[in-house]
Amino acid sequence: MNEPQKSNLINPDFKYKTFAQEDRYVMYALEYLREGNKEEAADLFEKLYENTFNNEYLLEYSRLSFALKRYDDLIEIIEKNREKITNSEDNILKIYILALVQKSEFEKAEKEIKNLLKIEENDSIYELLGSVYIRKGEYNKAKELFGKIYERTSSISSLLSLTDIMYRYTNQRAEAINLLESYITIRGCDNIICSRLLELYQNENNIDGVISILKRTYITFKDKGNAQALEKIYKLLMFYLEKKDVKEAISFLEESGANDEKLLSLYKATQEYKKAYTLANKLYEKSSNIDYLAQIAIIEFEMAKDKRKVLKGVIKKFEYVLTVLDSHVYQNYLGYLLIDYDIDVKKGLYFVKKALEKAPNNLAYIDSLAWGQYKLKDCENAYINMKKVIDATGLNDDEIRLHWEKIKECNK
Structure with missing residues (x-):
């Protein structure tokens, strides 16, 4: 049996009869939403509205139908019940207008927006009108409208819309970028604005601009303690810095x-x-970290003017490192030093061969092997191995060229 008529809480002037299954349907609809089943939830909210004419249900139905791109169904139910929806129900009408835009019914959408503006001049409604102008291809009208909104409110949404029109449609790319730059100069690096400016700089291949924005963004995220975002920004920034100038990266x-x-x-x-x-x-x-000791040894050797003076200490460091680390890089480095400086060629070859066990195709290691074999007068094997290096790399490297000449002479 139906309950007596009650006032709709949203629209007190409209009387509706409660629906006997209302609570049950609401519970099911909410459960469908929790499960991500928008289709079933939308169908239930439609039934709830048709049985109660409660605009809260129509709003939920409209949101879901728009998300599901059921534009025709959404337009039909709102137009069928238009007299029950007052202009104060602007959230429903905004979704209705957006659906009209999606169906390219621009004139009808513009008319609905202007009706809303007669009741209340609201920036969000003006922005909706601007989006209609864009879809109609009336870019100058849209630009003028969003320009006025931005002058009045300095809102991020209006700035993004304005600069998007300028950049994409009215051939004012530089002016759009200048507007965004002015915003962050005055108000700081808002995430949305800086992301948009970064995108434009990338489009323009403006590496200086990209680096500038990424540095600002890096500082912002660092101050906020956002470690995950900071790492992403850091990697992107280093990519561009190294692309431009390693010294600037340093x-x-x-x-x-x-x-x-x-x-x-x-x-x-x-x-x-x-x-x-x-x-x-x-x-x-x-x-x-013992790895740093190995790097210290390499740097110490590379920077020394008289390498023989530091050789003993460098070798000692590497021998200690290799008691802890099983690194083929350091094994080859030590092995080559022992071979090249005639400290202990056999021991040097031992380390080089250990390195080759891990990286058998490494040409630098094969070069070390050939050089050690040459030092031990194993000219035939030295030639075979050095030939592999030459065939792969050529003779551009001075050291490789020297090794090749010596080994060829040895093999005659």
């Missing part, structure tokens, strides 16, 4: 302290051995 790492491990590798790559040596020692003292 400066950033020195100033920010973002990644001393990366800084050390860049010092070595640019042969800034004094800085590399100081940093490697600092990292070793801080962490006691």
Whole structure:
């Protein structure tokens, strides 16, 4: 048996009869939503509305139908019940307007928006009108409208819409970028604005602009303690910094302290051995990581003017490192030193062969092997192995060319 008529809480002027299964249907609809089943939830909210004319149910139905792209169904139910929906129900009408836009019914959408504006001049409604202008291809009207909204409110949404129109439709790319730059200069690096500006800089291949925004964003995320986002920004920033200028990448790492491990590798790559040596020692003292001791040994040797003076200490460091680490890189490095400087060729070959067990196709290691074999007068095998290196790399490297000439002479 139906209950007496009650006032709709949203629209007190409209009377509706409660639906006997209302609570049950609401419970089922909410459960469907929890499960992510929007189709079934939408169907239930439609039934709830048709049996109660409660606009809360129509709003939920409209949201779900729009998300499911059921634009025709959404438009039909709202137009069929238009007299029951007052203009104060602007959330329902906004979704209705968006559905009209999706169906390219622009004139009808524009008319509905202007009716809403007669009742209340609201920026969100003006932005809706602007989106209709864009879909109609009336870009100058849209630009003027969003420009006025931005002048009045300085809202992020209006700025994004305005600059998007300028960049994509009215051939004002530089002006759009300038507007976004002005915003972050005055108000700081808002995530959405900086992301948009980064996208435009990337489109324009403006590496300086990209780096500038990424540095700002890095500082913002660092201050907020957002470690995951910070790591992503750092990797992207380092990619562009190294692409532009390794020295600028080094400066950033020195100033920010973002990644001393990366800084050390860049010092070595640019042969800034004094800085590399100081940093490697600092990292070793801080962490006691034996790998840093090996790097100290390499840097010490590479930076020495008279390499024989440091050779004994460098070899001692490597021998200690290799009691702990089973590294083919360090095994080959030590082995080559022992061979090249005639310290202990047989021992050097032992380490080189251990390195080759792990990386049998490494040409640098094969070169070390051939050089050791040459030193032991095993000219035939030295030639065979050195030929592999030459066939793969050619004779551009001075050291390889020297080895090849010596080994060829030996093999005659």
